[in-house]
Amino acid sequence: MSAIVEYRNLIGGELRPAASRRLLDSFNPATGQVWAKVPASDKSDVADAVAAAKRAFPAWSGLPAAVRAHYLRKAGELFANYGDELTRLEMLSIGCHALKNNTAHGLGFLFDRAAGQTLEAVTGRAVQLDPTTLGYTTREPYGVVAAIVPFNAPIAMAASKISVVIAGGNTLVLKPPEQATPGILRLAELLKDVLPPGVVNFVSGLGADVGDPLTRHPDVRRITMTGSAGTARLIQRAAADNLTSSVFELGGKSPNIVFADANLDKAAEGVTIRSIFTANAGQACVGGSRILIQRPILNEMLTRMETIAKKHKIGDPFDGATTMGPVISKVQYDKIVGYIEMGKKETKLVFGGNYGPELVPSLPGGFWVEPTLFMTEDNSLRICQEEIFGPVAAVIPFDTEEQAIAISNDSRFGLAAGVWTNDAARMHRCIRGINAGTVWINTYLHIGYELPFIGIKDSGYGYDDIMEFTREKAAVIATG
Numbered sequence: 001m002s003a004i005v006e007y008r009n010l011i012g013g014e015l016r017p018a019a020s021r022r023l024l025d026s027f028n029p030a031t032g033q034v035w036a037k038v039p040a041s042d043k044s045d046v047a048d049a050v051a052a053a054k055r056a057f058p059a060w061s062g063l064p065a066a067v068r069a070h071y072l073r074k075a076g077e078l079f080a081n082y083g084d085e086l087t088r089l090e091m092l093s094i095g096c097h098a099l100k101n102n103t104a105h106g107l108g109f110l111f112d113r114a115a116g117q118t119l120e121a122v123t124g125r126a127v128q129l130d131p132t133t134l135g136y137t138t139r140e141p142y143g144v145v146a147a148i149v150p151f152n153a154p155i156a157m158a159a160s161k162i163s164v165v166i167a168g169g170n171t172l173v174l175k176p177p178e179q180a181t182p183g184i185l186r187l188a189e190l191l192k193d194v195l196p197p198g199v200v201n202f203v204s205g206l207g208a209d210v211g212d213p214l215t216r217h218p219d220v221r222r223i224t225m226t227g228s229a230g231t232a233r234l235i236q237r238a239a240a241d242n243l244t245s246s247v248f249e250l251g252g253k254s255p256n257i258v259f260a261d262a263n264l265d266k267a268a269e270g271v272t273i274r275s276i277f278t279a280n281a282g283q284a285c286v287g288g289s290r291i292l293i294q295r296p297i298l299n300e301m302l303t304r305m306e307t308i309a310k311k312h313k314i315g316d317p318f319d320g321a322t323t324m325g326p327v328i329s330k331v332q333y334d335k336i337v338g339y340i341e342m343g344k345k346e347t348k349l350v351f352g353g354n355y356g357p358e359l360v361p362s363l364p365g366g367f368w369v370e371p372t373l374f375m376t377e378d379n380s381l382r383i384c385q386e387e388i389f390g391p392v393a394a395v396i397p398f399d400t401e402e403q404a405i406a407i408s409n410d411s412r413f414g415l416a417a418g419v420w421t422n423d424a425a426r427m428h429r430c431i432r433g434i435n436a437g438t439v440w441i442n443t444y445l446h447i448g449y450e451l452p453f454i455g456i457k458d459s460g461y462g463y464d465d466i467m468e469f470t471r472e473k474a475a476v477i478a479t480g
């Protein structure tokens, strides 16, 4: 077995262990084995990191936008130069085989894009209030921003947050997810040699030990968090004393609606492997975990979906034949298995429902779950209302468009929705009728970085866009 690698925090331009020297284990979800150790930091490390970010802020925010853009482009180049290594670390951390096709190499474009927006982010507007009064606005960064990252696409989420936060002139303290820290801390090592000390700081550890003190710190002026609604509520409470504002990109229970007039080949693929039986085993915020099917095509769709699901090869993320990896951890595995058993008791199992070592005998320590489909007429079941975050979905048959929209909206979440139809007017009625931040028509999980990606209800508010990380200040000048 190869040696266990130890990673460090980045604070004020220095790579450091936690002040307490304590470490957390990083597990490979395909084997269940520890392969790396990361700092188990606490509030003293957080205090140091916030202080470093605060010290770096005046110089960083004082740079001309074009100079900040230059730094961002240098940071973006790291992904091309170290893409193989970062991708491998991500695969070891989260078990997602698809990273072989969709690798860290491409993430540099997030930094390029943010570099192109540095000037716009600090540009205000002029307003002639009356003939002798000129008003104008400037846009200013917030100061120190806290970024909290989830486990399911850690390097991509970190890149998306770092790029827009620092492009706006803010400095940053980032907390990686405890289940998938190494790739982010390797990125920290690389950024250390590209950015001035203290502009980005990384503190690894548990949510309660690092995330909580970070989000309640009085010198943190804005928070960007991607994760679950439950954690967002804790953060909102922690941030209340300082009235720190937040961007929250949270979970979902997205409906994927198939009308009888749809192209069934495309729809069957769209509601299965593009949506919920994905390469990272359904651990996607936009997973279409409620599949609404119009009754005349119900049996036909179930057959097609089962055929597609059965073709999945579950196994080692590094094996080229694999199409679906493990789930991230024992904790997540137990949660998913709990929902599968609940579904079996409460409604009809259409296919799947198996889990455990016998699914991948060559890797018995991994966290394996089979694509699983339930069917129910009752959208109020917990498997239809709660985010399972695994390869588990429920089919809900419907008769009319009105019913489909009503069932879609009967949810605490509002992140995304899919609609499969060839009726052009219906497409627009569904887009208008469904309460979700994004509605995909005849496609799914197609995230366009040029478009906003904003949840509603328990799916959050705001998104990682550069304009979220500068704010307008007004000036009024009497000229008469």
Ligand code: NAD
Pocket (backbone or CB within 6 Å): 148, 149, 150, 151, 152, 153, 175, 176, 177, 178, 205, 206, 207, 208, 210, 211, 212, 215, 226, 227, 228, 229, 230, 231, 232, 234, 235, 249, 250, 251, 252, 284, 285, 286, 387, 389, 415, 455
């Ligand atoms: P999580 O909420 O458990 O954890 C997210 C992060 O918050 C982790 O870094 C965690 O350590 C930290 N955290 C935990 N407790 C904290 C506290 N008290 N204070 C501050 N930080 C704390 O989420 P997860 O399991 O890592 O990720 C899965 C969730 O993320 C799902 O709900 C998924 O839908 C959501 N997600 C949303 C998007 C989106 O763009 N909307 C994208 C990816 C994932």
